[in-house]
Amino acid sequence: MKTKRLFKTAMTGLKTHKSRSFLTILGIVIGITAIILVMSIGQGAQDLILSQIQGLGSRTIVVIPGREPSGPSDIAQVFSDSLKEKDLNLISRKENVPNAEKIMPIVFGGESSAYGNETYRATVLGASADVFDVFDIYPAKGIPFSESDVRGRQAYAVIGSKVKTELFGESEAVGERIKIKEKNFRVIGILPKKGQVSFFNFDEIILVTYTVGQDSLFGIKYFHRFIISADTEENIPKVVEDLKITLRNSHGITDPEKDDFFVQTQADLALRIGTVTNILTLLLVSIAAISLVVGGIGIMNIMLVAVTERTREIGLRKALGAANRDILRQFLFEAVILTGIGGILGILIGALLAFGVSLILSKALGLSWTFSFPVFGAVIGFLVSGIIGLIFGIYPARKAAQKNPIDALRYE
């Protein structure tokens, strides 16, 4: 029998059992919906994280103290004191790292801040004056601190928009004195609303000079990070190599295996985060895929019931000239059409839900979340649902095809 005729026959079979057909595909619809939803949100999360990393600029290189963590148990190594003032001076010399455009040391930590009776626990970021250029954020009110403020150990603070609101409400903040960890700081600038850039939410941050940060706030003689920008993107590998050599010399390390620091480029970070979100998405998708198998078993179950129920119809069709393979194909087609429709419905519903989630995340939470339709996921989802129809339809269809026409006709 021709495919077109088969399709028509199968459609007639399905149409005569509309509500049951619909209930049959629910499992598939839910499974595919879940997969599309997870893939779309996973993609959105990845895009969001990557766009935030890119906020730091693609030429940015970060030197992190401690050994490069190779697994979750290695995390303690991150908090190390190996990056010292001496290292900063060495890598700042042109002859050591010729292609470095900017070199910025930073220290950071959570500290409570206070103005009058109001208190707020903010992230305090101590940096050099390059911080405004590196993160591309400048005070909307007031002024940034300068390099001479850094050297002169001025207790100046540039505060994020949320810090300002929490401490000052509507009243004027620039020029006022706030307390950070019981030390006095003068507010000289207020940052515009910016949200997350790289590791920091700039709305909840207090920027101070790293010199004051080290001495007065954190009481440390080392740095948490060096943030370096290469002069061109092509020179990134060279800068990374120069940084490594300079720091190894400074630390007296000969075996790279024993490095007490590691260098990360934005490309590394993007790759790493991409891998993590991909693994998470894969995990969630495979959980959702289990529901597809359950849905497939549901289809097989209903198809078997249908085969028994339609025994007379099968017998009649055979008497009228249907060969075994015609019956087999008819039932197989019905199963595949069912799951195919289930797949399409699932893709549509999943995409709609994902779009809804992206609206909520971007409108209600203020994230720069973009909806993305997982084309790959949709194609795979559609194919998988068809294949499930094929796999779980074959057993009932074979049972139907093997029915003896006389037994089938006599069946009451």
Added chain:
Amino acid sequence: MNLIEVKNLEKIYENGENKTVALGGVSFSVEKGEFIAIMGPSGSGKSTLLHLLGFLDRQTAGTYKFDEKQIDEYSEDELAKIRNKKIGFVFQAFNLLARASVYENVKLPLFYSDIPEEEWDAKIKSAVEAVGMSNRLTHEPGELSGGEKQRAAIARSLVLAPEMILADEPTGNLDSKNSEAIIKLLDELNRKTGRTIILITHEESIAKYAQRFIRMMDGKIENDKKI
């Protein structure tokens, strides 16, 4: 010319130790254009014989020649093709698809034929017209009387213009008035188009339309006479 030639046709069901003889050696031949009534008590083997003649079942012994061809060696697929092309079935219980219109029901055999789809509509309409049901094309079986249902079923058996119509108690579920209308329709088909008709019936009033009676008893032909 003989349409059917059967020799020593046997059908024996074996179920472990038990042997049931449904048909115990039947020989006869049927010429093209004959109208035959098979009669006999239940269990006499008439339905089994009709199933064998209609290629719905295979004999356990004996030979069956249809249209000059020995069909014993045919595969299941080839038998399905012959059923489709050469034979029209009419059943006691009508066997119409419940949620499909008369038109859709009559269309059913066409799905399994080689006839191009452009010709389907004309064939369906002429078959439906031949049984006088043109005004019921879009009705579903639930909206039809018993007699109309059987007419629709006969239209379905006619749509591919088969050599032979096999009817298994076609009037068994109908009242006497409708029964007579249906048998007259079959009689007319036989006389007008020369189509071979073999029907099983319990009723003498139906059987009297046939030109030949085969009376069966215990799996054998007891009596075979022409008028």
